[in-house]
Amino acid sequence: MKISTTLTPLTPAVFYILLALANGEKHGYEIMKQVKQDSKGQVKMGNGTLYGSIKRMLADQLIEAAGDKLDPQLDHKTRRYYRLTPLGQRALQAEMQRYQEVVGLIQTRSLLANLA
Amino acid sequence: MKNHSTKPASATRAERFYSFLLRFYPVAYRQAYAPLMLQTFRDYYNDVQAEQGQVSIGFWLAVGADELKSILREQLASLKEGVMMKDSWKKQGILFGIMLGAAQIVYHLINNLANPNLTLNNILNDSIPVSVLLCCGLAGYFGAKKAGTIQAGTYAGLLTGFISNIIGVSALFLITFMFMDTIRHNTFMIQDFQRSGLKSMDQFIVEDAMGGAAVATCVSLVLGGVLGMIGGLVGKKLSPSK
Numbered sequence: 506m507k508i509s510t511t512l513t514p515l516t517p518a519v520f521y522i523l524l525a526l527a528n529g530e531k532h533g534y535e536i537m538k539q540v541k542q543d544s545k546g547q548v549k550m551g552n553g554t555l556y557g558s559i560k561r562m563l564a565d566q567l568i569e570a571a572g573d574k575l576d577p578q579l580d581h582k583t584r585r586y587y588r589l590t591p592l593g594q595r596a597l598q599a600e601m602q603r604y605q606e607v608v609g610l611i612q613t614r615s616l617l618a619n620l621a
Numbered sequence: 622m623k624n625h626s627t628k629p630a631s632a633t634r635a636e637r638f639y640s641f642l643l644r645f646y647p648v649a650y651r652q653a654y655a656p657l658m659l660q661t662f663r664d665y666y667n668d669v670q671a672e673q674g675q676v677s678i679g680f681w682l683a684v685g686a687d688e689l690k691s692i693l694r695e696q697l698a699s700l701k702e703g704v705m706m707k708d709s710w711k712k713q714g715i716l717f718g719i720m721l722g723a724a725q726i727v728y729h730l731i732n733n734l735a736n737p738n739l740t741l742n743n744i745l746n747d748s749i750p751v752s753v754l755l756c757c758g759l760a761g762y763f764g765a766k767k768a769g770t771i772q773a774g775t776y777a778g779l780l781t782g783f784i785s786n787i788i789g790v791s792a793l794f795l796i797t798f799m800f801m802d803t804i805r806h807n808t809f810m811i812q813d814f815q816r817s818g819l820k821s822m823d824q825f826i827v828e829d830a831m832g833g834a835a836v837a838t839c840v841s842l843v844l845g846g847v848l849g850m851i852g853g854l855v856g857k858k859l860s861p862s863k
Contacts, residue, residue, distance in 0.1 A: 533661035551683060552662050553691025556654045585657050 515600050518558045521548050523567065523589065523597040530571040532584035533559070559587065567593035635666050635676065639684070645692045647699035710764035710773040714780025717760035721781060722788025724752040725837075729793050733804050742809065757781045757845045761852025771853040778849010782841035789841075790834040797830045 515523070525531060525539035533555060540550045550558075562568045571586040589597070611617055639662045643655045662684075669676055728749055735741065757778040764777030797804065804810055805822055814825045 533657055534664035537661065537665065549683070551687025551691070552658050552665065553687045555661070556658050557691050557694060560650070560654065582660060584660055 514603065515596065516558075517548055518550060518554055519562060519567070520597075520600055521550070522555075522558055522562065523593055523600075526568060526587060526589045526593070527597060530586040530588035532574075532576060532586050534584070535576075536587070562593070565592075566590050567596055629670075631676070632663070632666060632670065636663060639666075642685075642688050642692075645688075646695050650695050650699065705767075709767035710760075710777040711780065713760040713764040713767075713777040715784060717756040717777070717781040718784025719788070721752055721756040721785035722792075724756075725749070725785060725789030726792040729789070729796050733796050733807065733810075734800055753782075753785075753841065753844050754848060756785065757848035758852040761849030762856040763852075764849070765853035765856030766859055767856075769857060771850060771857050774853015774856050775846055775850040778845045778847070778852060779842065780845070781849065782843075782845020785845075786838050786841040789837055793830050793834060793837075797826060801826065 521540040521544055522536055524543055525536045531539065533552075537550055537552070537555055540548055540555075559568065563570070567590060568587045569590050571588040573583040573585050575581060576584055636659065640655075640659060643651060643658060646655070666676065666680075669680055728745055731741065732745055760777040760781040761774035765771055765774030767773070801823065804826055810826065810829075811822075813829065814822055817825050819825045819828070
C-alpha cells in the first residue's frame with residue numbers, strides 16, 4: 506500500500522479518470538462523458554485537461570494504452586483506448602478508502618446535520 | 622450514440638479551428654496527442670451539434686478557456702523538462718569528472734611517492750585507462766539516458782574528461798613541486814632521467830610533468846568525447862524520452 510499512499514490524495518481530474526476506467530477500457534471521449542456523468546455535471550473536463558491528465562497518468566503508470574480500436578457505436582475511425590494499471594487500481598482503491606473514512610467521520614460527528 | 626459519417630461544413634471549420642489551437646502546444650506533446658485530441662474534439666462537437674442543433678458561443682468559450690489553460694501548463698512543463706534535460710549532462714559530467722579526477726590524484730600520489738615496484742606500476746598504468754573508460758562511458762550513458770539524446774552523452778563525456786583533467790593536472794603539479802625531493806630519489810624517475818640526456822634532474826621532472834599534462838589533456842578530451850558518445854548511444858536506446 507506504500508505506493509498508493511504516495512499517490513493519494515489524487516486531483517479531481519485524476520480521480521474521475523481512474524473512476525471512469527474502473528469498469529473497463531475507454532477512449533478519450535468516453536472518458537470525458539463518463540466523468541461528466543459520474544460527477545453529475547460538476548466536473549466538465551475539457552479536451553486539454555483530459556489529455557494533459559492522461560499524459561501525466563501514463564508517466565505515473567496509473568493508466569496504460571490498450572491499443573487503437575474502432576468504436577462500433579461511432580464512425581469507422583480508430584480511437585486510442587486506455588485502461589487502469591495495477592498501480593492505478595491501487596491508487597483508486599486507496600483514494601476511495603480515504604473518501605469512505607471521511608464520510609464515516611462526517612457521519613460519526615453528525616457534521617452535516619450541524620452545518621445544516 | 623450518434624453515427625458521425627456525414628460531416629457538415631461547420632464541423633469542418635470547427636475542426637480546422639481546433640487544429641489551429643493545437644499548434645500552440647509543445648512539439649513533443651502535439652506529436653503524441655494532437656491526432657487523439659482532434660478525434661475527441663470531433664466526437665464532442667458532433668454530439669453537441671446533434672443534441673442542440675447548433676453549437677453555441679458558450680461551447681467555444683469553454684473550449685478556448687480549457688485549451689488556453691492546458692497550452693500554458695504544457696508549455697511550462699516542456700520548459701521545465703528542457704531545463705532539467707539541459708542540466709542532466711552537466712550533473713553527470715561533474716559527478717564522473719570528480720570521480721575520475723580523484724582516481725588521477727591517487728595515481729599521481731602512488732606513481733610519484735610510493736616505493737618503486739614494477740607490479741604496482743603496471744597495475745597503476747592499467748587502472749587509469751579503465752577508469753577513463755568507465756567514468757566517461759557511464760557519464761555519457763546516464764547523460765543520454767536522461768536527456769534522450771546522444772549529444773547530451775557526448776557532452777557529459779567531454780565534461781568528465783575536462784574536469785578530471787583539471788583535477789589531475791593540478792594534482793600532478795602540486796605533487797611535483799611539493800615532493801620534489803622525494804621524486805628526485807625515485808628509481809624509475811632516475812632511470813628515465815638518465816635515458817633523457819638532460820643535465821638537470823629538476824628540469825627533467827618538470828618537463829616530464831608538463832609532457833604528462835599535455836598528453837593527459839588531449840587524451841582525456843578525445844576519449845571523453847568518444848566514450849561519452851558511445852555511452853550516449855546505449856543510453857539513448859534505453860531512454861524513456863526516446
